[in-house]
Amino acid sequence: MTETTALLRPHAEQAFADELDALARLDDRPRPPAWRLSPWAVVTYLLGGSLADSTVITPKYVGPRRLVEVAVATLATDRALLLLGVPGTAKTWVSEHLAAAVSGRSTLVVQGTSGTSEDAIRYGWNYARLLAEGPSDAALVPSPVMTAMREASIARVEELTRIPSDVQDALITILSEKSLPVPELGGEVQAAKGFNVIATANDRDRGVNELSSALRRRFNTVVLPLPATAEEEVAIVARRVEQLGRSLELPPVPAAAEEIRRVVTVFRELRSGQTVDGRTAVKSPSGTMSTAEAISVVTNGLALAAHFGDGVLRPSDIAAGIVGAVVKDPLTDTVVWTEYLEAVVRERRDWSDFYRACREVTA
Amino acid sequence: MTQTDADAPAPTSTADGVHVMGVRHHGPGSARAVARALAELQPDLVLVEGPADADDLIGFAQAGTLTPPVALLASLTDAPATAAFWPFAAFSPEWQALTWANANDVPARFIDLPASVSLAARAAPPDASVQDDEAGQPPVSLDPIATLAGAAGYDDPERWWEDVVESRLTDSTPFGVLTEAMAHLREAHPQPHDPDEARREAYMRQQIRAAQKAGHRRVAVVCGAWHAPALAGKLPPASVDTKLLAGLPKKKTTLTWIPWTSSRLARASGYGAGITSPGWYEHLFTTQSDVTASWLVRVGGALREKDLPVSSAHVIEAVRLAETLATLRGRHIPGLAEVTEATRAVLCDGDDDLVAYVTAQLVVGEHLGEVSDHVPTVPLDTDLRAVARRLRLSFDAAPRTLELDLRKETDLARSRLLHRLTLLDIDWAQPDHQRSRSTGTFREAWTLRWRPELAVAVVEAALWGTTVETAATARVVHDAVEAPLPTLTAMLEQTLLADLPRAADAVLEHVDVRAAHDGDIARLMAALPALVRAHRYSDVRGTPTADLGRVGDALLVRVCAGLAAAVAGLDDESALALRRLLDDVHTAVQLRDDDTGTALWLDTILALAGRTDISGALTGRATRLLLDAHRIDIRDAGLRLSRALSYGTVARHQAAWVEGFLAGGGLLLVHDRALLAVLDAWVATLAAPTFTDVMPLLRRTFGALPLGERRNLGDAVTRLPRSDGTPAPAADDGVDLELAAGPLRTVALLLGATR
Secondary structure, three states: OHHHHHOOOOOHHHHOHHHHHHHHHHOOOOOOOOOOOOHHHHHHHHHOEEOOOOOEEOOOOOOOHHHHHHHHHHHHOOOEEEEEEOOOOOHHHHHHHHHHHHHOOOOOEEEOOOOOOHHHHOEEEOHHHHHHHOOOHHHEEEOHHHHHHHOOOEEEEEOHHHOOHHHHOHHHHHHHHOEEEEHHHOEEEEOOOOOEEEEEEEOOOOOOOOOOHHHHOOEEEEEOOOOOOHHHHHHHHHHHHHHHHHHOOOOOOOOOHHHHHHHHHHHHHHHHOEOOOOOOEOOOOOOOOOHHHHHHHHHHHHHHHHHOOOOOOOHHHHHHHHHHHHOOOOOHHHHHHHHHHHHHHOOOHHHHHHHHHHHHHHO | OOOOOOOOOOOOOOOOOEEEEEEOOOOHHHHHHHHHHHHHHOOOEEEEEEEHHHHHHHHHOOOOOEEOOEEEEEEEOOEEEEEEEEEEOOOOHHHHHHHHHHHOOOOEEEEEOOHHHHHHHHHOOOOOOOOOOOOOOOOHHHOHHHHHHHHOOOOOHHHHHHHHHHHHOOOOOOHHHHHHHHHHHHHHOOOOOOHHHHHHHHHHHHHHHHHHHOOOOOEEEEEEHHHHHHHOOOOOOHHHHHHHHOOOOOOOEEEEEEEOEHHHHOOOEOOEOOOOOHHHHHHHHHOOOOHHHHHHHHHHHHHHHOOOOOOHHHHHHHHHHHHHHHHHOOOOOOOHHHHHHHHHHHHOOOOHHHHHHHHHHHHHOOOEOEEOOOOOOOHHHHHHHHHHHHOOOOOOOOOEEEEEEOOOHHHHHHHHHHHHHHHOOOOOEEEOHHHHHHOOOOEEEEEEOOOOOHHHHHHHHHOOOOOHHHHHHHHHHHHHOOOOHHHHHHHHHHHHHOOOHHHHHHHHHHHHHHHHHOOOHHHHHHHHHHHHHHHHHHHHHOOOOOOHHHHHHHHHHHHHHHHHHHOOOOOHHHHHHHHHHHHHHHHHHHHHOOHHHHHHHHHHHHHHHOOOOOOHHHHHHHHHHHHHOOOOOHHHHHHHHHHHOOOOOOHHHHHHHHHHHHOOOOHHHHHOHHHHHHHHHHHHHOOHHHHHHHHHHHHHHHHOOOHHHHHHHHHHHHOOOOOOOOOOOOOOOOOOHHHHHHHHHHHHHHOOOOO
16 A cells, blocks of 8 residues: 555556445445445445445546446446547546456556557467467466456456457457457366456547447447536546646645636637637637546646746646647647637636736747 | 325225325326226226316217327417317326226216316416426426435336335225325425415315215225325315305316327426326336336337347347346336436447437337317317318328419419418428419419328417417417518518418518618518519409508618618628529519619619629629610620620629629520620630639539520620631521522411511
């Protein structure tokens, strides 16, 4: 436990070990085979609540309860779970916490890229041993998925749609037969009860490899939405910024609710293409303007305020971050941003500091 | 006002023979329980919550006469816009009670306040419309069972009923316990004192007392659960209720059965809140076992009809997910929320559009009820049927074409009827414009096709009046208040076609006022043609024209005054739109055929044609219109063309000018060689890059000409004098005079040139 404080980013099961322990201790509901918690406790772990012994469980995911319930129920039915959403909708975050709560570990991960090979999903070989001893169990290098099958755990596949289609299909047998044949050894690895897969995929990315319908059929799909209301989004940003600030050991800066609200407002307006009051239409930039980016803008601003500023989050601390988040394409996005600045920001009387700060950075 | 004290009555109070069944309106669980309870109890009188003056209509509630969903419609006879609906689905407990009574020859009666009283109260505040406001949290009293279910953690009250009421109770009927629960709920949620509600319950109690006095031994009362505690047990002294009900205003009311649709059940109505998932409820009502599985099989079927690959394996997984979700949420059986989540995650791949499709198809459903012909119906329907019979038009489901000769009296009357129905949004007849055009102004063609849903449209239209004529008039007068100017004049035209002089006068008044305030010239221009047409053809149809001409002329004056300013600074697209409006107005002015107006218009476009600061499309068009109207001669037009195409102007502007000038007919060029020469010279001198630039515009201009004209034009171009000075080939080249002599002689004979 002590050594996790030295880590830049502890895993979910490390960071929230206390909460998981408390839940496991007090959870008297039936648990599916090899689950560390009951489905009900997993939902509580994700959405937060307080327990009988007054342990407070912090919410990990702020969003519709039904989505989390469907996700947990899916894992309980041994169907694989596919989390879909635009970038920055906490897909990976939810997947990590689900794995940590269900299996007690979130580290069996396959990171999907266009270069992911079948070895990463099935198994590879230790070639020195293979040459020396011939095919044997000892020469086999299991993938995270194979390990999860053996050890009744959840395996995570990140960015499933970035993996080439033929490699994706290696998952089909694993998900339907719950077994992984190893023809070289004349055997197979059969999944223990409790094995399952959580995949995440981006549904608004260019150059994705569509899932084959055979594979898609083996997943239940849960679409994670962008935060529904400004209040919800402010809450998400504020909580994450605080957590990040702690783990990055930034000097404490008074929680600047007003600046956070401002950042969230800017992000929401640019994302939706209209101002909050619905009166003015604005152009949307090429980026997705996700909540995750809003979080990083504020964290960045806090670091600036703590190390270079007067310790209070000021408009000038977040201006540069915001411009960086909006202007991804120097040509079109600059136009979008300038228009927004002049047409919307300037008109808001109590935003004049922010407007000046942004003008300075933009020019 | 109600009995909720500690010495609460025995729940269903069997002592005095009155059995109160507090139900959830449109609750399939309640409906089943009512059917069961009635079969067991065998009452000798059934009392049902519903307008007491609809008693005469109860006899129709049986298979063969009414097919639910149907609704009772009550409307004030002299103001049908004040109306209320009491819808019934097959799974409504009230419907079950009525059909049971009819099937078993047991008298049934409605016991709620008569519609004549409730509507009279509603008519008092102005503009009380049919629908209650849908915003905001509905009061508990509207759906108290949903409140109970919500308290128990259920978002689907019917599943709660199933889960808690049906499967846990050992009693044969759940109503005793429910009445008790309601009594507590009424205590826990005191509603703001509502005199209407107090009166309704008083009236219901009076009816129960009357039934007892009449000597009925076993009386079944089916009412909303909320009212059950007020009706069950020992009733309070009658005098209080009598006082409450004394001197209520009454108005003459018409009641009838009308066909209803599933989607309309979703609306709020006389029975309080609507239900959002009639399809699901129907499924719950008709399916006894494997509710979740058979529902998801139906969902799978619906998705397959959309060509989506849904296998049985999918459905199995969906059922498993729904059941696991229900367990996770601590419910014993999956409800609509769970099956919808399972549908979304397993069958629809998370696609919300598909889920919306399933919701529309199955969860709401689109059943249409039926009401057989011998049921008395709304006055408008009676009037429509009578008029149709008189005009020998039958309500056929198969489409039928009707050609009318407006010079015949019957046909004119038919045309008026069909136009009036169109104004009322009763789409029985579709005008067949193609045919109408080709057969002259005194002919009209329609396609008639009667669909059962039109019965509902008739009922909706009945809110406007009791006869087709008055309803159409009221509707037009109402719509005219909000309509923008071009719509208004189109409406005016329609009202004249439909022969509604009173509506026409009202609309005309609006046109006049609106035109005075409207600064948008384009809108005024769009409004003018319909007005002039209306004026012109009103004579043909024998409609009095009153002030039509005056208003039309005033509109033209406004257009002419504003046009000069309206044409400046337009982009290509708006210029094109305005060019079309110029044509329309020009046609209208010619149709109006009024010297002052024509002169004013021509002066206006003459000024327009001389301007150089506006789009060529407009100046070119104006020049052409002037030429066609003989306001300028061909020589003048040629000069203008030449000026427009000279070096001083931009090529695109020039091409737009040519397009405007030539739109709708190029014969002019064939006949006038001077014009053609100017044009030809312009094209020939265009520099290569400029040519590429204006090419599309020119292509569009000439491509729009009819084939014959284009060929003639091509011929004419070949005969133009060459720019290098060589003479053009003689026009009479290749004409064999000897061969032509014969036909020429015949022509001369025909023309009477005797020589």
